[in-house]
Amino acid sequence: MLSHAATNVNLTIEPEVDPVIALARRQFLRESRIDMGDLATAAGIGRATLYRRYGDRDRVLGEVLWAVTHAAWARLWQASSTRGIHRVIAVLDQAMRDTVASPALRALLERDPETALRVLTSQQGVVQHRLVTGLADLIRAERDDDEIPATKLAYAVVRLAESFCYSDVITGAPPDIDTATEIIRKLLT
Structure with missing residues (x-):
């Protein structure tokens, strides 16, 4: 059973996705560039x-990436047999592995690395902010130690995960999820 705080993170159900964002998500998952003109036509607007209504392409792409991420986190959270902070670590580990293996995300990173990194890792974007907020909620729900505030710890973990998941684009080194998970484990336990 999820604790009350973990339930507030909304990881128990598939999140509702706005119909226009759902259309954009289908474009993205086909490894296609999200074209705002095509999206408007498909949405009938x-x-x-x-x-x-939705902002520029970066904002739409951020909403799409968050919808994909949130759905994946929800599935991983429900499927995890571990509990406590080890559950958080297990979910993060598999989420990072899925991120690195995602054909649609890999296509985006290869096609337009600057946009991808800006949308995924910018503090002004929706993805990083929601990752940090959601992870902080999970940390609060599953960890008793509050020596480091959950939001600051979540921010450090998200930045760490970003650097190891996207290291091929950032530095040319291959992604290294094993090392990322080991460092995250040491931070959270």
Whole structure:
């Protein structure tokens, strides 16, 4: 059973996704570039309306990447047989492995690495902010020690995960999830 705080993270159900973001997610998962004109047409709205309601392409891409990530975290959380902080670590480990293996994300990183990294790792974007917030909630729910505030710890873990998952784009070194997980384990336990 999830603790009350973990339930508030909304990892027990598949999150509802806005219909326009769902269309964009389908484009993304086909390893296609999200084209705002095509998206507006598919959604049955004008391009100006799309931009007014959803923002620019980076914002839409961020919403798509978050929808994919949140759904994956929910599945991993429900499937995990471990409990406590070890459950958080197990979910993070598998999420990082899935991220590195994602054909759609790999295609984005190869096609447009600067946009991908900006959308995935910027503090101004939706992805990193929601990852940190969600992870902080999980840490609070599963860890008694509050020596380091959960939000700061979550931020450090997310930045660490980003650097190891996207190291091929950032430094040219291959992603190293084993090392990332070991460091995260030491930070969280």
